[in-house]
Amino acid sequence: MPSGSDDEYLAYVHARVPGLRRTAYSLSGNRHEADDLVQETLTKLYTRWSRASRADNVDAYVHTMLVRVFLDSRRRGWWKVRLVGGPPDPEPVAFGSPEDGAVVRSALTRLPPRQQAVLVLRYLCDQPISEVARLLGCTEGTVKSQTSHALARLRDLLGPRPGAHAALQDRS
Amino acid sequence: MKGDTVRNEDDLAQRLLEPLRGEPDGPPRIDVDRAMREGRRRRRTRHWSTALAVTAVTAVTAGGGTVMVAAAKNDAEPRPTASAPPSAGVTPAAPAVKVNCAVARLPTDGIKKALVTSGDPSGHYLAGRVYPPSGNRRVGVVLWKDGRIVDRPDMPGSDPSLDDINSSGIAVGTSFDGDRRYAYVYRDGAFSRLTRGQASVRGINDAGVMVGSIGPDDTAVPVRWPSPGAPPERLQLPRGVEAGSASDVDEDGTVLGSIPQKKAQGTGYLWLADGTNKAIPLPTVDGRKADAFWPDSMAAGKVIGRAVFEDKSSTSFTTVLYDIAADEFDQLTQLDGPKIAANGSILAVKWLDVDKRIPVLMAGGRTTNLPTKGKRDFVASSISRDGRVLAGYSVGSEQSGPISNDPWVWNCT
Numbered sequence: 001m002p003s004g005s006d007d008e009y010l011a012y013v014h015a016r017v018p019g020l021r022r023t024a025y026s027l028s029g030n031r032h033e034a035d036d037l038v039q040e041t042l043t044k045l046y047t048r049w050s051r052a053s054r055a056d057n058v059d060a061y062v063h064t065m066l067v068r069v070f071l072d073s074r075r076r077g078w079w080k081v082r083l084v085g086g087p088p089d090p091e092p093v094a095f096g097s098p099e100d101g102a103v104v105r106s107a108l109t110r111l112p113p114r115q116q117a118v119l120v121l122r123y124l125c126d127q128p129i130s131e132v133a134r135l136l137g138c139t140e141g142t143v144k145s146q147t148s149h150a151l152a153r154l155r156d157l158l159g160p161r162p163g164a165h166a167a168l169q170d171r172s
Numbered sequence: 173m174k175g176d177t178v179r180n181e182d183d184l185a186q187r188l189l190e191p192l193r194g195e196p197d198g199p200p201r202i203d204v205d206r207a208m209r210e211g212r213r214r215r216r217t218r219h220w221s222t223a224l225a226v227t228a229v230t231a232v233t234a235g236g237g238t239v240m241v242a243a244a245k246n247d248a249e250p251r252p253t254a255s256a257p258p259s260a261g262v263t264p265a266a267p268a269v270k271v272n273c274a275v276a277r278l279p280t281d282g283i284k285k286a287l288v289t290s291g292d293p294s295g296h297y298l299a300g301r302v303y304p305p306s307g308n309r310r311v312g313v314v315l316w317k318d319g320r321i322v323d324r325p326d327m328p329g330s331d332p333s334l335d336d337i338n339s340s341g342i343a344v345g346t347s348f349d350g351d352r353r354y355a356y357v358y359r360d361g362a363f364s365r366l367t368r369g370q371a372s373v374r375g376i377n378d379a380g381v382m383v384g385s386i387g388p389d390d391t392a393v394p395v396r397w398p399s400p401g402a403p404p405e406r407l408q409l410p411r412g413v414e415a416g417s418a419s420d421v422d423e424d425g426t427v428l429g430s431i432p433q434k435k436a437q438g439t440g441y442l443w444l445a446d447g448t449n450k451a452i453p454l455p456t457v458d459g460r461k462a463d464a465f466w467p468d469s470m471a472a473g474k475v476i477g478r479a480v481f482e483d484k485s486s487t488s489f490t491t492v493l494y495d496i497a498a499d500e501f502d503q504l505t506q507l508d509g510p511k512i513a514a515n516g517s518i519l520a521v522k523w524l525d526v527d528k529r530i531p532v533l534m535a536g537g538r539t540t541n542l543p544t545k546g547k548r549d550f551v552a553s554s555i556s557r558d559g560r561v562l563a564g565y566s567v568g569s570e571q572s573g574p575i576s577n578d579p580w581v582w583n584c585t
Contacts, residue, residue, distance in 0.1 A: 005438070006208065007372075007392065007417070009208070010204065010353075011353070011388075013204050013207075014204070014331065014348050014353075015350070017200060017202055017204075018200075021196055021200055021202070022195060022196070024196075025194070025195070025196040026192065026193075029192065031196040031197060031198060032201070034196050035196075035200055035201045035202050038200070038202050039201075039202050039203065039206070039207060042202065042204060042207035042211075043206075043207040043210045043211050043214070044211070045207075045211075046207055046208050046210075046211030046212070047211045047214050047215050049211075100191060101191040101192050101194070103191075104188065104189065104191045104192055105192055108189075108192070119185060119189060120189075120192075122185065123182075123185045123186055123189045124189055124192055124193060147181065147185070148181065151181060151184055151185055151188070154188055155184070155188070158188065
């Protein structure tokens, strides 16, 4: 019973669950999946707590774990993790307004997982490029190029849109 | 121009993704306790491949103390394969009788996800947690008496848990306010905070003595509360040790806890009923002295726990039983989260296959696999003093997904 260590873990986790859950929700767009992602992250964190707790920046360490759990879940398919027998039915993209969160989320999930993570971490979690690069284990240049690819693809999926279209035209 | 492009890209992204901003609705369905238990299981699974092999007959000695050889008895149950825990002899602790146990799911007012977290020595009371569906209300606590819900009290704070209950139905537990943890006792239909400051309470005996720790987690010191309403009394720590915790209290007033060690993880400590205190000696298994002893539970002068062996990149465990008066260890079959009863019976969880862990009752020299209603993983929560009322909860199932929990009680004759 490593009670000191367990107590430290409990104290840390309790304080950070809301933030982790917000990030997980931004990444997945699904509350149940978000909770599963956090649950798995906390489990992994516990197995490595003696080391993780000594990290210079424990929060950064844990958020990196969370992002990796998310990417792993996308590779395996979250439905496989949950053992419910198959993937959720995909939402149609072609209908509805781009202002509708469900439509945007559906389009986002069609991007490669790392591109999803780049967009979410940069623009929903408001992380600087350097931090996104650290979280994903890549260079800042890769983050920038993935951002551009992801945005172009997202715009294609959502169709032309006032403002958005003009912004892309400015790039050329 | 490049700067403009980046700004435009940022603007575009902000506009496109703005509809996705938001908070997850409903209370979190995150079980930190389960994360810790699963984390421990994974640690063990990872480490078993390099763990020390333990033979069927093993000499286990207290540090510099008496040598005792456990009676060898081959474990007749199926062996796990790749992640097989070591198996060893079992010393009978109660008369050999065949035990029949019937299992029932504890009622939860229609709530699907629930745990049983503790039980009293008489076998009448159990305490647990319920996770109401999202949007309704936060995680709460529940009390059962003789298999029926008698109360779902509104425990102050968030993430509440009742970690022990005595034969009068007085329960103790902790909850959080922000990142601060507070200790509560529940009696006569009301909660009262045990101490104004941060505290954790882990055990209560039938005399109403409670134990735990006070202070922020990293500097907490072990304490006992002689009775509900009484101020906490600090338990003496050995010279040079400034922190520790108490986790259980026996009916005679003996307090079990742990203290940090300089190089290894924390290790077991006892504050005896006669007013003296001592570290639980470190057992020796197969000629190697353990680096720590992690106690799991205590009853009638015996402490069950794990001998911990730390290597450079791994930690391995051996389940042992410590007799306080005799200052002797017995090595047991590898068990997870064992709870010991006053009559010596033990409720624990045991690997049956690589992906299946079932509850077992060790009584009278027999190990009985408890009925599981098809569930594949369990956590042991409590055993009554006569070893006849057992409680625990299942974790996940193939039918309902990995995050389900169900509370179970086994009544044995």
